[in-house]
Amino acid sequence: MQRYSITTPLVAVRLFQSHETEKAGVMTSLPADAVVEIHGPSDLGDGMIEVSWEHQRFAVFERDLKVREVWYEQQRSATELHQEFWILNLNQPHASCV
Numbered sequence: 001m002q003r004y005s006i007t008t009p010l011v012a013v014r015l016f017q018s019h020e021t022e023k024a025g026v027m028t029s030l031p032a033d034a035v036v037e038i039h040g041p042s043d044l045g046d047g048m049i050e051v052s053w054e055h056q057r058f059a060v061f062e063r064d065l066k067v068r069e070v071w072y073e074q075q076r077s078a079t080e081l082h083q084e085f086w087i088l089n090l091n092q093p094h095a096s097c098v
Contacts, residue, residue: 002037003035004036004065006032006070007068007069009031009032012029012030012051012059012060025044038051049062051065
């Protein structure tokens with residue numbers, strides 16, 4: 001699944017089953033810095049996709065998500081990169097000093 005971090009709050013519909021086959025929802029918003037996983041197109045209407053956040057399902061406008069998203073796997077802090085560099089270097093053989 002694709003994961004994205006939202007850069008600004010995003011209008012969403014929290015989804016739940018109202019009957020066995022119908023989806024219902026409550027208007028809400030997803031906060032900035034939320035990391036969502038995309039599940040695919042939503043049955044609620046054209047241009048909407050379903051995402052999950054904190055073990056709940058939401059429908060959002062795909063266009064809104066594309067404007068406010070950052071590909072999560074590519075977003076890494078300098079500290080994370082520094083730690084990864086040191087881990088990689090610890091696992092590499094080093095020339096001994098003579």
